Amino acid sequence: VVRALGSDRLIIHTYHHADDAGPLRRYEYAARITQQYLVDYIIAIDDDLIFRGPNQLQRLWDQRLPNGMGCFYGKTFKRNMGYWDSVVAPGIRGVTQGAHPEVTRWHYCGAGLSIIDAQFWRIWDSHIRKIPTQFHLVEDLWSSYLLKLANWDSYRVFLNVSDANYFPNVLNKSAALWNRGNMRKSKQDFFVWLKDKCGWSVGA
Numbered sequence: 001v002v003r004a005l006g007s008d009r010l011i012i013h014t015y016h017h018a019d020d021a022g023p024l025r026r027y028e029y030a031a032r033i034t035q036q037y038l039v040d041y042i043i044a045i046d047d048d049l050i051f052r053g054p055n056q057l058q059r060l061w062d063q064r065l066p067n068g069m070g071c072f073y074g075k076t077f078k079r080n081m082g083y084w085d086s087v088v089a090p091g092i093r094g095v096t097q098g099a100h101p102e103v104t105r106w107h108y109c110g111a112g113l114s115i116i117d118a119q120f121w122r123i124w125d126s127h128i129r130k131i132p133t134q135f136h137l138v139e140d141l142w143s144s145y146l147l148k149l150a151n152w153d154s155y156r157v158f159l160n161v162s163d164a165n166y167f168p169n170v171l172n173k174s175a176a177l178w179n180r181g182n183m184r185k186s187k188q189d190f191f192v193w194l195k196d197k198c199g200w201s202v203g204a
Helices: 024-036 056-062 092-096 120-130 133-149 183-198
Strands: 041-045 049-051 068-071 113-117 153-156 161-163
Touching: 024 041, 024 120, 024 133, 041 056, 056 113, 068 133, 092 161, 120 133, 133 153, 133 183
Parallel strands: 068 153
Antiparallel strands: 041 113, 049 161, 068 113
């Protein structure tokens, strides 16, 4: 990618880390970028998502909002329900098909395809040490909680995207983080912890 797309107009940096801190490193890198450069917004794109059709990145950029995080995938929770069975909009397959267009706000913002006001990392930096170590791999739940804490907007962006993990020959061999080990339990446990210990109020 660097060889194919890098140029004087587009500078690409690659960063590697030896530990398995997972997506938390994405947030740490974004925080470092906002400290080094004048940045208005940060865009995050997972490597298992495929843009269908032209200008999808422009469409994402056009949906940016100040004091907000726009995410392609998210969840809207019902009261007293768990993380995995509480979603109003369907799972990622439904989202890629544009299901429930009336759902325009998320309680949980999945960071895998998102655009966020760069000022968010001031909030992130002031709270990062409060994440319990056992939940470092579910950092997007933490950021969703912080958006609520700061009274920021967590909203849905509409794009034409496919998730490679749901291709027929991939599903049972997916390397997606949510499909690993005890991730399903970790997400549910952290969801409950945020509600019980931090007062994260979600649900209609």
